Amino acid sequence: MIAMGIEAKGLRVEKAGKPVLDDVTFMVMSGVVTGLIGPSGAGKTTLMRAIVGVQMYQGELQVLGEMAGSASLRPKIGYVTQSPSVYDDLTVRQNLAYFATLLRASKTKIDEIITTVQLQKQAKQVVGSLSGGQRARVSLAVALLGDPELLVLDEPTVGLDPLLRQELWALFAELAARGKTLLISSHVMDEAERCDQLLLVRDGSLLWDKSRQELLAKTDTQTVEDAFLAMVTGGGK
């Protein structure tokens, strides 16, 4: 089922008097994986923070049919920040147990998610003693706990080993197939190849908000990286 996940009209965010997002308009559908792609400093994180309700904004921003920031949206959103935001001095399971209570998730769900992110062996380890990739997986696990309608993931697979990355992207595709809305940011262009829909951003402005296939066709390129360059230099052929 394809429905509206996120809809922005004339979205604008200013920080210290400078526009970080400038008159951004787009739609994100549920049931597909949408990539939010752009160089670092383009405004990706600010856009994600506005969507999950921790960033003030001007203009219109609808999330799952409600105004972004509404209290009723909080149980329906899973958000993973760029640097893992979990408690370093708790074990993997203790971290998940705490967030599970807040998200009303069951104990069986905790075990299920630990298996999903492949941390069974590390479940009783303190998060601070884990590798960077493992900590990122704990952070992702927290976002999956509440079985959210919308997953907003800020560079979730950067620094992970290729096999696990493959599996996580398969998981994202599966969640999308179940009708969830997924918005995944990356500054690594090859990750964009795995997305159905693309939002290309640069300097706070939107360059593209349609499917990847259409982008490649329009710019007459083979990869998103080339397409991005074509959009930046000439606006496409």
Next chain:
Amino acid sequence: MYHVRAIQATARRILRQLSHDHRTLALIFIVPLVLLSLLRWMFHDSIDAFNAVGPALLGVFPFALMFIVTSITTLRERVSGTMERLMTMPIGKFDFVFGYTLAFGLLAVIQALLASVLLLYVFGMPVAGPDWFLIMMALANALLGTSLGIFVSAFARTEFQAVQFMPAIVMPQLLIGGLFMPLDAMPNLLAAIAHFMPLTYAIEALNEIANHADITATAWRDFWIVVACGVAAVALGALTLRRKSK
């Protein structure tokens, strides 16, 4: 009820974090005892002088130490990004602050009890009034330090700034709150300023109970002022918490 469970879960989570950190726990519980013991040693030849300041110290140490521990820990949550994550979840701002108050309040109670037992029963400090009121006042002070610590952490961006709140907010209260000199011996304006500081009332109440056989009306009034300041700081701590950044 969701909010009760969220508060409990948050308090349990904070205590679990601390249980992995033995050094901090040891510092919270042992430092005030060591400091009180050092002072007792220093007054070795003039026990009467120690007994005169002892009750007030019971208000000062738990207050100052709980203030610094709480403000740094709360700030760490803000800086680490876990606070932002929590703000995207259904947990309420009051749930979060009450969770912190509950966890550190529990530590404050243990710390104040240990310090009270040391002064009253190990050093045998004589107190004219009932012991329980002195202990209750020590608890109230530790809780006040906890709630003020949570509140001021909202105004610090870095741990370095948070540490500076100790000299900025705790030290003036120590210096002019009546510990070194009675308020009526101070210049009028300074005494008036001291009356805007909660620790002044705590010190006054502790001295009242040390010198009067029964609990005076002043002691009760001071106790409720300290409690009210603590409650106000917790409420302000929750109200100053922002889900959305500008």
